[in-house]
Amino acid sequence: MEELQSLNPKKETATNGMVMLLALNTSSVQLVPPALLVALMVVSLVVSAVPAVALTSNPDLRTVNENPDLDPGGINEVEFMLLNDPDGPDDDTRTATNVRVKPRDTGRIDVETNELYVASLPDGDPADLTLRANVPSDLASGTYRIPLDLTYEYDNGAGSATERKVTRYLTVRVESGPRFSVVETNSTATVDGQGTLAVTMRNVGDTAARDSTLTLSTSSPDVSLGASDSSTRFVGEWAQGDNRTFTFDTALGDTATAGNYSLDAQIDFEKPSGTVGSSPSITVPLEAHPEMTFAVSGLQSTLSIGGTDTLSGTVTNTGPMTAHNAVVEFEETPSAEAVGGGYAVGSLAPGESAEFSFSVSIDESADAGPRQFGIQTAFRNGDGDQLRSDIVDIRAPVGANDPGFEVQNVESTLRVGEEGTLEGTIVNTGETRVSSAVVNFEDPGPTVTPVENSVAIGDLGPGEAANFSFDVEVTSSAGAGSQQFDLDVSYRDQDNAARASGAIPTRVPVGPGTAEFDVEPVDGSLSAGSGGEFRVTVTNTREYTVSDVSAKIYTDSPLSTSDDEAFVDELEPGESATLVFQLSAGGSATEKAYPVKMDFQYDDEGDTIISDTYQIPVGVTAASGGLPTTLIVLVVVVLVGGGIGGGLYYRRQE
Numbered sequence: 001m002e003e004l005q006s007l008n009p010k011k012e013t014a015t016n017g018m019v020m021l022l023a024l025n026t027s028s029v030q031l032v033p034p035a036l037l038v039a040l041m042v043v044s045l046v047v048s049a050v051p052a053v054a055l056t057s058n059p060d061l062r063t064v065n066e067n068p069d070l071d072p073g074g075i076n077e078v079e080f081m082l083l084n085d086p087d088g089p090d091d092d093t094r095t096a097t098n099v100r101v102k103p104r105d106t107g108r109i110d111v112e113t114n115e116l117y118v119a120s121l122p123d124g125d126p127a128d129l130t131l132r133a134n135v136p137s138d139l140a141s142g143t144y145r146i147p148l149d150l151t152y153e154y155d156n157g158a159g160s161a162t163e164r165k166v167t168r169y170l171t172v173r174v175e176s177g178p179r180f181s182v183v184e185t186n187s188t189a190t191v192d193g194q195g196t197l198a199v200t201m202r203n204v205g206d207t208a209a210r211d212s213t214l215t216l217s218t219s220s221p222d223v224s225l226g227a228s229d230s231s232t233r234f235v236g237e238w239a240q241g242d243n244r245t246f247t248f249d250t251a252l253g254d255t256a257t258a259g260n261y262s263l264d265a266q267i268d269f270e271k272p273s274g275t276v277g278s279s280p281s282i283t284v285p286l287e288a289h290p291e292m293t294f295a296v297s298g299l300q301s302t303l304s305i306g307g308t309d310t311l312s313g314t315v316t317n318t319g320p321m322t323a324h325n326a327v328v329e330f331e332e333t334p335s336a337e338a339v340g341g342g343y344a345v346g347s348l349a350p351g352e353s354a355e356f357s358f359s360v361s362i363d364e365s366a367d368a369g370p371r372q373f374g375i376q377t378a379f380r381n382g383d384g385d386q387l388r389s390d391i392v393d394i395r396a397p398v399g400a401n402d403p404g405f406e407v408q409n410v411e412s413t414l415r416v417g418e419e420g421t422l423e424g425t426i427v428n429t430g431e432t433r434v435s436s437a438v439v440n441f442e443d444p445g446p447t448v449t450p451v452e453n454s455v456a457i458g459d460l461g462p463g464e465a466a467n468f469s470f471d472v473e474v475t476s477s478a479g480a481g482s483q484q485f486d487l488d489v490s491y492r493d494q495d496n497a498a499r500a501s502g503a504i505p506t507r508v509p510v511g512p513g514t515a516e517f518d519v520e521p522v523d524g525s526l527s528a529g530s531g532g533e534f535r536v537t538v539t540n541t542r543e544y545t546v547s548d549v550s551a552k553i554y555t556d557s558p559l560s561t562s563d564d565e566a567f568v569d570e571l572e573p574g575e576s577a578t579l580v581f582q583l584s585a586g587g588s589a590t591e592k593a594y595p596v597k598m599d600f601q602y603d604d605e606g607d608t609i610i611s612d613t614y615q616i617p618v619g620v621t622a623a624s625g626g627l628p629t630t631l632i633v634l635v636v637v638v639l640v641g642g643g644i645g646g647g648l649y650y651r652r653q654e
Contacts, residue, residue, distance in 0.1 A: 059096035059154045060085050061121070061168060068172045070144075071280040072179045072204075073137035075112070078146075080170055081126040082118065093123035096152040097161075103131050103170075104147040110134040111146060121152070135174070137181030137282075138204035145169040178212075179205035180267050180279050183243055190321065191291040192254040194385045199265070199284055200245045209238040209269035216248055216284060218263050222256035223286065225249065225263075238269065250286065258290040292319035294377045296392045298355075302500050303371075304399040306364040308339060310502060311396055312357035315377060317348035319389075323379035328356040331374030331391055335366035342378065362398055370497075371398045397497040404429035405489045407506045408465070416513035417476035419451075423469045424506070426489060428460040434491040435459045439468045442486040442503060447478035460491075476612075480512040515541055516611045517600060522578065527623045528591070531562075531584030534618070536598070538579055540571035546602040547571075551579050554597040558586035559618065585620045593617040 065080040084096050099118035103111040113131035121127055133146070148168045156162045181204050189195030199216070203209060212235035218225060225231040226249045233246045263286055267279040295316045302309040315328050324347045330338035338358045345354035374391040381387055406427045413420035426439055437457050441450045450470050457466035486503040493499050522535035534553075540546055549568040555561050566579035583596070596618055600611040 056092045056094065056157065058156075058162075059094055059121070059152065059164070061096060061099070061150055061152065061166065063148065063168055063170050064126070065170055065172065070109075070133070070135045070139075070172050070174050072135045072139045072174055073181055073280055073282055074135065076133045076135050077130055078133055078170065078172060079128065079130050082121065082129055083126040084121045084123050094154045094157070095120055095122040096154050097121070099127075099150065099152040101129065102149040102151075104149065106144055106146050108136050108139055109144060109146065109172075131170075133172075137179055139174055139179075141174045141176040141206055143171060143173045145171055177205055177207050177271055177277060178203050178209035178238065178240070178267075178269055178279075180265075180282060182265075182282060182284055185285055185287070187250070187287040187289070188321065188382050189250040189252050189286065190289045190319070190381075191252050191256045191258055192390075193292055193381070193387055194249070194251045194383075195289075195381060196383045197248045197250045197263075197284075197286055198245055199248070200243055201265070201267075201282075202243045203238050203240055205240060207272055208240050209267070210236075210272065212236060212238045212267055212269040214244075214246055214265060214267050216246070216263055216265050218261070218286075220261055222253045223261050223263070223288075224251045224253075235267075252288050256288055258288050261286040261288055289320045292317075292321065292323065292379075292381075292387065292389055294318060294323075294375075294389050294392060296375050296394055299394055299396055300500065301396040301398070302502060303336075303360055303362050303396060305362055305366055305368055308359055308361040310357060311360045311373070312355065313375075313394070314353050314355050315345060315348075315375070316353040317350055320350060321381060322350065323348045323377065324381070324384075326354075326377055326379040329376045329378060330358045330360065331376055333373065335363040336371070336373060337361050348379075366398065368398050370395050397493075397499065399432075399493045399497070399499060405501050405504060407487055407504050410506060410508060412508045412510065414472055414474050414508065415511040416474055416478050416480050418513060419471060419473045421469055422472050422485075422508055423467065425465050425467050426457060426460075426487075427465040428462055431462050432494055433459065433461045434489075434493065435496075437466070437489055437491040440488050440490060441470055441472075442488055444472075444485055447475045448483075448485070449473045449475075474510060476513060478510065480510055482507050483510050484508070516546075516602075516609075517541060517614075519598065519614045519616065521616055526583060526585055526618070527621050528558075528585050528589040529587035529623050531582060534581045534583040534596075536579050536581075536616070537576050538568070538571070538600070539576040540573055543573050544604070545570060545572045546604055548601075548603040549577075550601045552599060552601070553581045555583070556595075558589040559594050559596060559620075560584050560586070583618070587623075589620050589622075591620065591622045593619050 062083055062085045063080050064083060065078070067079065070076050070078070082099070082101065084093055097120050099121050101116040101118070103113055105111050111131060111133050116129050116131065118127045146169065148170055149165070150168055151163065151165050153161045153163050180201050183200040183202050185200070186198040187195060189197065201214070213232055214235060215230060215232045216225060217230035219229070231248050235244060238244065263284040265282040265284045268276070269278070270276050295318050297314050297316065299311070299313040301311050303311060311330070317323050326346065326348050327342040327344050329342040332338065338360050340359060343356040343358060345356060348354060373394050373396060375394055376391045377389040379387055379389070406429050408425045408427055410422070410424040412422050414422060428434060437460050439455045439457055441453050444450065450472050452470065455468045455470065457468060460466060485506050485508055487506050488501050488503050490498070490500040518539040518541050520537040522537060526532050526534070538551065547570045549571055551566045553561055553564045561581055561583055563582040566581060568577045568579070571577060594617065595615050598614045598616065602609055602611070
């Protein structure tokens with residue numbers, strides 16, 4: 001031991017040989033003689049005292065990831081170190097140069113980084129690198145390895161560069177627990193308007209979440225959630241795989257633009273283990289729809305200074321959504337005021353239009369000429385929120401003084417089921433001259449049809465009058481008596497602006513209709529179980545000749561006919577003809593009156609007309625010992641069905 005200590009360069013520390021000698025000397029069995037053992041220790045000490053020659057190795061790259069945890073549901077910045085790792089502390093490792101790192105996707109992790117580069121990577125000097133990885137929100141918990149394809153160069157010691165390609169792996173992991181993803185969103189918010197945002201989310205993790213709360217927030221000054229920039233919803237228990245839908249009130253400012261905005265959602269929760277956690281920020285899209293707008297067209301104005309007249313037009317929904325319970329409103333000015341408030345037009349789908357009309361009072365101090373007014377539309381959106389559109393500017397003429405018009409000397413030849421004439425006189429009762437005046441027959445209803453709806457009467461000075469005449473057809477379904485029709489006058493005022501008066505109610509007498517034919521039966525004989533001739537006399541009651549008259553008779557059981565048609569070439573006004581038909585009564589007929597029906601087809605100045613239907617009761621008596629029976633015609637009843645001769649171009653078929 002003393003000999004070994006004399007060779008020890010560090011007197012305060014025992015050498016390996018001294019330790020080995022001590023161990024062997026104290027053991028119970030000596031395998032090596034002491035003298036030989038000492039010699040070996042000396043040799044060992046001498047060898048150990050000779051300095052070792054350092055070894056030089058080729059580069060050997062590896063990764064170190066001190067924070068391998070990933071947050072599912074978005075982009076992760078994965079930081080790691082790339083080391084040129086020596087084999088031992090005394091090794092001299094060659095420097096790696098032009099190091100290129102190309103990550104590859106693994107499983108469902110999508111690596112967005114194409115390549116990383118390190119110019120020089122010497123021994124003991126690691127490079128800090130970062131790659132971007134898109135991690136799905138429903139990625140299962142566990143450990144994953146991202147492949148890294150490495151290409152680098154180094155000096156091989158022989159004076160030349162060597163290139164090497166290797167693959168290393170970056171280990172990452174997803175912890176177990178609740179995780180959340182956006183399933184669907186639906187927005188009704190419009191620019192410069194309100195709406196709702198419905199967000200459906202799913203727990204895609206592998207455990208349930210307890211006492212969960214969802215907080216939605218916005219960083220955009222154009223978007224608000226209610227009256228704030230954030231809103232929170234309490235969820236409670238949120239089981240694995242469950243969907244939850246949350247609705248938020250949203251509003252978009254007037255500086256917002258149509259398109260998508262990104263909101264941030266975060267869910268705080270408690271795991272089944274009792275630990276508290278929070279989800280990473282989840283992006284929630286908000287679609288901003290274009291602003292609700294309305295267009296106004298087809299303006300018509302009868303406005304005049306000091307009067308209350310009509311302003312009408314058409315409003316069209318040019319926005320992206322349905323406007324419910326829409327009301328068109330007239331924007332009041334110091335000199336113009338709408339009487340009676342807004343004009344309700346109901347619901348308007350995108351692109352749908354509706355007409356509106358206002359009674360507008362113009363102050364006497366106002367100036368005549370084209371004037372600008374405002375039209376605004378109030379409505380409710382699909383969520384029931386009450387909204388208003390921007391004001392649409394319109395221009396409408398305002399006359400200096402609205403001439404008044406009066407209808408006088410009304411005469412009428414109108415009759416139910418016929419064409420007649422409505423005549424009268426229109427008088428300018430105003431104080432200004434009008435030009436290019438036209439009398440218009442406004443919507444008369446379904447029973448009256450003017451042949452022409454307008455009659456030009458020219459220019460009218462104050463107090464001047466002009467006659468007008470309308471040819472009018474009245475259907476047979478119209479009622480006889482005094483009826484009210486509306487006339488109006490369109491004209492140009494002193495400024496040559498097109499204007500129109502209001503409706504002028506006009507009472508017109510309408511006479512009862514006249515039958516085309518007078519049908520009188522002729523006596524005959526008919527008994528049950530037999531047949532005979534049935535004769536009728538037909539008289540033309542019209543004031544004009546009819547030609548090609550074809551009469552047809554219709555029967556019902558027990559009556560029948562073997563000859564149901566009769567013809568007359570021509571009937572002048574008041575002229576009569578006798579028509580003959582063959583009738584039979586069945587043996588089961590009882591003694592009473594049975595009806596037969598008859599109509600006429602005839603030519604009226606080139607038009608084929610079908611008459612009204614006439615009903616004639618026929619008396620039938622029972623057969624008794626061959627006694628003659630008498631054909632009894634009890635009454636002729638005119639059935640008013642359809643229009644009297646009313647332009648029918650088809651014949652009834654039975």
